[in-house]
Amino acid sequence: MEHRMTVKRAGEFTYDIEWHNTFEGLGNAVEKLSLMSRKACIVTDSTVGPLYLDAVSRQLSPLFETVTSFVFPSGEAQKTLDTVKKLYTHLIEEHYERKDILIALGGGVVGDLTGFTAATYLRGIDFIQIPTTLLSQVDSSVGGKTGVDFDCFKNMVGAFHQPRLVYMSMETLHSLPDVQFSCGMGEVLKSGLIRDLSYYDWTLAHSTELLAREDEALVRMIKGSCLIKKTVVEHDPTEQGERAVLNLGHTIGHAVEKLKHFEMLHGQCVALGTVA
Numbered sequence: 001m002e003h004r005m006t007v008k009r010a011g012e013f014t015y016d017i018e019w020h021n022t023f024e025g026l027g028n029a030v031e032k033l034s035l036m037s038r039k040a041c042i043v044t045d046s047t048v049g050p051l052y053l054d055a056v057s058r059q060l061s062p063l064f065e066t067v068t069s070f071v072f073p074s075g076e077a078q079k080t081l082d083t084v085k086k087l088y089t090h091l092i093e094e095h096y097e098r099k100d101i102l103i104a105l106g107g108g109v110v111g112d113l114t115g116f117t118a119a120t121y122l123r124g125i126d127f128i129q130i131p132t133t134l135l136s137q138v139d140s141s142v143g144g145k146t147g148v149d150f151d152c153f154k155n156m157v158g159a160f161h162q163p164r165l166v167y168m169s170m171e172t173l174h175s176l177p178d179v180q181f182s183c184g185m186g187e188v189l190k191s192g193l194i195r196d197l198s199y200y201d202w203t204l205a206h207s208t209e210l211l212a213r214e215d216e217a218l219v220r221m222i223k224g225s226c227l228i229k230k231t232v233v234e235h236d237p238t239e240q241g242e243r244a245v246l247n248l249g250h251t252i253g254h255a256v257e258k259l260k261h262f263e264m265l266h267g268q269c270v271a272l273g274t275v276a
C-alpha cells in the first residue's frame with residue numbers, strides 16, 4: 001500500500017504527508033526535498049524529546065552540516081510568545097539563515113509553535129511537521145494554521161504557513177497516554193460525521209484494532225481523516241467559509257473548555273460538543 005498523499009500548498013506549492021511504522025524512512029523523505037539548508041533545528045517538548053529526539057537526530061545528521069535541538073517544557077501553557085522568543089534567540093545564536101529549516105517533533109503545541117516561529121523568523125523559513133499525537137496527526141499538522149496563545153486567549157497570534165513535509169511514524173502512538181489517544185479519536189469521529197459517513201462507519205467497525213493501536217488500522221484511519229481535512233483546506237486555505245465545517249462540535253466544546261477552566265482536554269470537549 002502506498003502511504004503518501006499530496007496536499008496543494010496555496011496556489012503553487014504542494015507538500016507530501018507520509019506514513020511509516022518507524023523513523024527509519026525520515027532521512028530519505030527529507031533528502032527527496034532537495035533542500036538548500038545547511039542547518040536543521042529540531043524543536044520538541046520535554047516529554048517527546050527523551051522518547052524520539054535521538055532517533056530523529058540520527059536520521060537528519062547525515063543530511064545537514066549542523067543539527068541543533070530546542071526543547072521546552074511540555075503543555076499548552078508553554079505555547080506562548082515567551083517560548084517563541086527563546087526559540088528565536090537559539091536560532092540567532094546558532095546563526096540560522098533564511099534557507100535553514102525547523103523540524104517540529106511533537107503534538108499540536110510543538111507543531112503550532114514551531115510553525116509560527118518558522119513563519120516569522122527572517123520573514124519565513126521552511127519547516128517540517130513530525131506530529132506525535134493522534135490529534136496532531138489527524139488535525140493540526142495538516143492545513144498550515146500555526147500560532148500561539150496570548151494571555152488567556154487561545155491561538156490569538158498566528159499565521160498561515162505550510163510545511164514542506166509531514167512525516168508520521170506510527171511508533172509514536174504506542175507511547176501516547178490513553179486520554180491523549182481518545183482526544184484524537186474525538187477529531188477523527190468529527191471528520192467522518194462532517195464529510196464521509198462510510199469512513200465514520202469503518203472507524204466504528206474497526207474499533208477493536210484501532211483501540212489496540214494496530215499500525216495498519218491506524219494508518220488507514222489517519223489517512224482517512226487527513227484526506228477529509230486536505231479536501232476542505234484545499235478549497236478554503238484561509239478559512240473564509242467552507243473550512244468552518246471542521247469546527248463541528250467546537251462551539252459547545254469551547255464553552256465546556258472554558259467553564260471547566262481548561263482542566264479538560266480539547267479533544268474531550270469537542271467530543272462532548274459533537275454529541276450535543
Ligand SMILES: NC(=O)c1ccc[n+]([C@@H]2O[C@H](COP(=O)([O-])OP(=O)(O)OC[C@H]3O[C@@H](n4cnc5c(N)ncnc54)[C@H](O)[C@@H]3O)[C@@H](O)[C@H]2O)c1
Binds near residue numbers: 183
Ligand atoms: N493548527 C491547527 O490547525 C490545530 C488544530 C487542532 C489543534 N491545534 C492545537 O494543538 C494543540 C493540542 O495538540 P495535542 O493534543 O497534540 O497537545 P500536545 O502537543 O500538548 O500533546 C499532548 C501531550 O502529549 C505529550 N506527547 C506528545 N506526543 C507523545 C507521544 N508520542 N508519546 C507520549 N506523550 C506524547 C505531549 O508532551 C503533551 O504532554 C492545541 O494547542 C491546539 O490549539 C491546532
Ligand SMILES: [Zn+2]
Binds near residue numbers: 187250270
Ligand atoms: Zn479541535
